[in-house]
Amino acid sequence: MKAVGIIVEYNPFHNGHLHHAEQARAESGADLVIAVMSGQFLQRGEPAFADKWARTQMALDAGIDLVIELPYVYATAQASDFAKGGIALLEAIGCSSFCFGSEQGAIAPFLNSRQLLTEHAAEYQYLIHEAVQTGISYPKALNAAYKALTADREGFADLTQPNNILGFHYLEAAQRLGSSMEPLTIQRIGANYHDSIEAGLPIASATGIREAFFKGDSVEQLSAYMPETSIATLKNSENDYGTFGSWEGFYPLLRFTVLRDGPEQLKQYAEVTEGIENLIYQSAKTADNFEAFIALVKSKRFTRTRIQRMMTHIFTGFTWQELHSFAGPEYIRLLGMSSTGRLYLNHIKKNITLPLVSRAADLNGPMGKLDIHATAMYLQGLGSTDMKKEFTTPPIYRG
Amino acid sequence: MKAVGIIVEYNPFHNGHLHHAEQARAESGADLVIAVMSGQFLQRGEPAFADKWARTQMALDAGIDLVIELPYVYATAQASDFAKGGIALLEAIGCSSFCFGSEQGAIAPFLNSRQLLTEHAAEYQYLIHEAVQTGISYPKALNAAYKALTADREGFADLTQPNNILGFHYLEAAQRLGSSMEPLTIQRIGANYHDSIEAGLPIASATGIREAFFKGDSVEQLSAYMPETSIATLKNSENDYGTFGSWEGFYPLLRFTVLRDGPEQLKQYAEVTEGIENLIYQSAKTADNFEAFIALVKSKRFTRTRIQRMMTHIFTGFTWQELHSFAGPEYIRLLGMSSTGRLYLNHIKKNITLPLVSRAADLNGPMGKLDIHATAMYLQGLGSTDMKKEFTTPPIYRG
Numbered sequence: 072m073k074a075v076g077i078i079v080e081y082n083p084f085h086n087g088h089l090h091h092a093e094q095a096r097a098e099s100g101a102d103l104v105i106a107v108m109s110g111q112f113l114q115r116g117e118p119a120f121a122d123k124w125a126r127t128q129m130a131l132d133a134g135i136d137l138v139i140e141l142p143y144v145y146a147t148a149q150a151s152d153f154a155k156g157g158i159a160l161l162e163a164i165g166c167s168s169f170c171f172g173s174e175q176g177a178i179a180p181f182l183n184s185r186q187l188l189t190e191h192a193a194e195y196q197y198l199i200h201e202a203v204q205t206g207i208s209y210p211k212a213l214n215a216a217y218k219a220l221t222a223d224r225e226g227f228a229d230l231t232q233p234n235n236i237l238g239f240h241y242l243e244a245a246q247r248l249g250s251s252m253e254p255l256t257i258q259r260i261g262a263n264y265h266d267s268i269e270a271g272l273p274i275a276s277a278t279g280i281r282e283a284f285f286k287g288d289s290v291e292q293l294s295a296y297m298p299e300t301s302i303a304t305l306k307n308s309e310n311d312y313g314t315f316g317s318w319e320g321f322y323p324l325l326r327f328t329v330l331r332d333g334p335e336q337l338k339q340y341a342e343v344t345e346g347i348e349n350l351i352y353q354s355a356k357t358a359d360n361f362e363a364f365i366a367l368v369k370s371k372r373f374t375r376t377r378i379q380r381m382m383t384h385i386f387t388g389f390t391w392q393e394l395h396s397f398a399g400p401e402y403i404r405l406l407g408m409s410s411t412g413r414l415y416l417n418h419i420k421k422n423i424t425l426p427l428v429s430r431a432a433d434l435n436g437p438m439g440k441l442d443i444h445a446t447a448m449y450l451q452g453l454g455s456t457d458m459k460k461e462f463t464t465p466p467i468y469r470g
Numbered sequence: 471m472k473a474v475g476i477i478v479e480y481n482p483f484h485n486g487h488l489h490h491a492e493q494a495r496a497e498s499g500a501d502l503v504i505a506v507m508s509g510q511f512l513q514r515g516e517p518a519f520a521d522k523w524a525r526t527q528m529a530l531d532a533g534i535d536l537v538i539e540l541p542y543v544y545a546t547a548q549a550s551d552f553a554k555g556g557i558a559l560l561e562a563i564g565c566s567s568f569c570f571g572s573e574q575g576a577i578a579p580f581l582n583s584r585q586l587l588t589e590h591a592a593e594y595q596y597l598i599h600e601a602v603q604t605g606i607s608y609p610k611a612l613n614a615a616y617k618a619l620t621a622d623r624e625g626f627a628d629l630t631q632p633n634n635i636l637g638f639h640y641l642e643a644a645q646r647l648g649s650s651m652e653p654l655t656i657q658r659i660g661a662n663y664h665d666s667i668e669a670g671l672p673i674a675s676a677t678g679i680r681e682a683f684f685k686g687d688s689v690e691q692l693s694a695y696m697p698e699t700s701i702a703t704l705k706n707s708e709n710d711y712g713t714f715g716s717w718e719g720f721y722p723l724l725r726f727t728v729l730r731d732g733p734e735q736l737k738q739y740a741e742v743t744e745g746i747e748n749l750i751y752q753s754a755k756t757a758d759n760f761e762a763f764i765a766l767v768k769s770k771r772f773t774r775t776r777i778q779r780m781m782t783h784i785f786t787g788f789t790w791q792e793l794h795s796f797a798g799p800e801y802i803r804l805l806g807m808s809s810t811g812r813l814y815l816n817h818i819k820k821n822i823t824l825p826l827v828s829r830a831a832d833l834n835g836p837m838g839k840l841d842i843h844a845t846a847m848y849l850q851g852l853g854s855t856d857m858k859k860e861f862t863t864p865p866i867y868r869g
Binding site: 324326327328330331332333336356386387388447448451454456 | 722787853
């Protein structure tokens with residue numbers, strides 16, 4: 072059996088994701104699609120809109136065959152580490168290819184770019200260093216360096232586009248890992264008129280969908296933009312928790328934590344670059360809501376996403392020390408499977424290099440305990456008292 | 471001018487407190503009554519029912535002339551340190567006597583007891599040590615040792631009574647400080663029929679009063695048990711915050727903090743004796759409310775009060791290291807004054823050994839910053855966003 076891997080967040084699942092999964096299957100000719108999915112906190116440093124079980128359910132209902140959890144340490148990391156964790160898990164579970172959505176829509180420019188940067192590594196590093204010195208954010212410095220390097224050349228990926236950047240990190244991670252997975256990309260369909268018409272699928276942005284649910288609008292109208300099954304699952308999720316995950320909802324706990332810890336403690340958390348701790352502390356004193364807080368903290372140097380990742384780590388109490396203590400994924404945690412997925416697991420079980428974990432109780436190492444802890448913190452943010460959910464929810468099966 | 475000092479919490483102010491203040495004035499023949507009052511957290515390890523400004527207002531309305539804040543580090547400490555902080559402040563502000571309520575109602579037995587324990591210090595320590603070895607709580611061990619020591623003697627204070635114990639600590643603190651203040655005591659009137667009739671003042675327990683306010687009962691009926699001014703102040707307080715301070719209300723933040731920190735971190739907080747951290751952590755996982763939590767954690771060795779003090783320190787992030795870093799009160803923070811109080815301050819200003827502080831902005835040392843921090847945490851517990859209250863509220867004046 073041949074598997075294609077995708078790296079996803081499904082926050083929440085919509086037609087764009089459906090298109091990605093279907094195209095990945097078609098392009099790769101694979102028998103099944105395996106998704107590595109972020110857990111309770113996401114790469115942009117946000118609590119997930121719906122918990123990982125609801126998001127797994129949406130994925131299975133839409134035809135994904137296996138859902139594996141991307142551990143907290145990778146799911147909430149900068150793009151390169153996010154990619155490293157995702158690719159390593161797809162490799163470990165035996166995918167023969169991986170497929171990502173990109174603005175580019177073709178793989179050749181990525182391969183060209185990767186080769187160029189490998190051959191001009193020293194020059195590239197120097198250009199990044201120079202750009203950082205001007206005080207711009209790291210992502211912007213990468214852009215500037217790349218632009219300078221490709222200025223007189225052609226046929227390279229446009230790395231100013233967010234999905235192209237992430238795709239490029241996937242290729243880089245696969246190469247560093249010595250992976251034999253074939254890289255594939257499909258044209259990403261954005262939430263705009265022409266894209267949607269071409270693909271025959273009306274696409275709404277995930278942000279728009281989340282807003283519609285928060286407002287309690289007649290969410291049935293969203294059925295043009297996402298599977299009916301996803302809508303039903305989100306409604307169940309709202310019934311369970313009475314709300315959805317968001318920084319605004321989590322802000323009272325975050326604020327208390329920032330004020331309780333104070334600047335000296337804040338410095339120890341992952342991604343909290345020395346020097347910003349006082350600004351974080353002072354901003355929490357006056358900001359009554361998360362948007363007001365972010366507005367006070369963000370700057371040319373520190374993007375919203377970067378600050379949100381800091382807040383995620385402050386919220387969970389995840390330190391620089393912990394961040395630096397992990398070398399790569401230590402287990403494959405199964406969140407859900409279809410009948411095809413189950414069949415696949417039976418076939419390849421003996422060849423998997425990492426332990427396959429179905430129950431949280433079997434997560435004994437620090438990386439796994441961190442996933443359990445992240446769930447505990449996430450559930451507290453939702454005001455949930457059901458701390459046992461992490462332990463009692465088995466992998467979801469959809470036959 | 472002659473001042474008598476009292477050490478109070480006013481949680482909230484009721485007729486028993488009124489009686490205490492009036493008797494202190496009468497017994498001492500003083501021109502004014504000075505109260506050292508706990509700030510936002512109390513000696514039993516609880517958030518105050520009303521904030522320190524409301525409690526100051528109630529005290530001034532009932533005739534107290536000066537209200538001084540007992541710093542967090544003493545207000546939330548075990549009885550001996552609580553007494554040490556309170557007595558040191560009364561001494562520093564020039565009181566010629568101090569007066570406490572006791573079940574004993576006469577000072578001679580206290581002086582006898584103090585002399586006995588001083589003369590038999592080694593034997594007493596040995597008896598305490600022996601009693602602790604049996605696994606009982608420290609307060610109970612003190613009782614057992616004292617009982618053994620006074621078994622064949624007469625004329626000593628009954629140190630099984632809570633207010634007698636506290637009074638004894640006041641005497642001990644005054645003696646250690648070399649204070650020349652005259653110790654006075656008055657019979658404490660409890661919330662029971664005979665006591666109340668004798669004193670001509672109907673007394674309700676502070677617990678009963680708090681419950682009545684929480685239930686939103688017709689609180690006007692409480693006017694038999696507390697001054698009308700106190701009722702009015704508490705109503706204002708409820709209008710300001712929408713609630714009153716209580717562990718049940720603070721529990722979601724406490725629970726999040728306990729779960730976020732985990733056992734290893736919890737050990738570092740003041741009064742969290744090594745070995746109990748796991749029980750605290752595990753109990754927070756399952757207990758959905760504070761009463762359920764306390765029921766899981768308390769034991770023969772660790773009383774409810776002791777555990778509540780641990781929770782106070784966990785809530786504020788106050789560590790063993792901080793606890794051990796203070797030698798005695800470093801300032802006199804003025805919360806409120808009457809015209810007589812103001813006159814007194816003008817008279818004695820030059821003789822005061824500690825800095826007299828009217829504005830939080832002048833609290834520059836670690837002890838004062840801790841009081842400001844405790845207020846920030848307390849206000850977060852009440853869901854208040856008005857973090858500036860601590861800085862902008864001047865001492866309350868009641869002419």
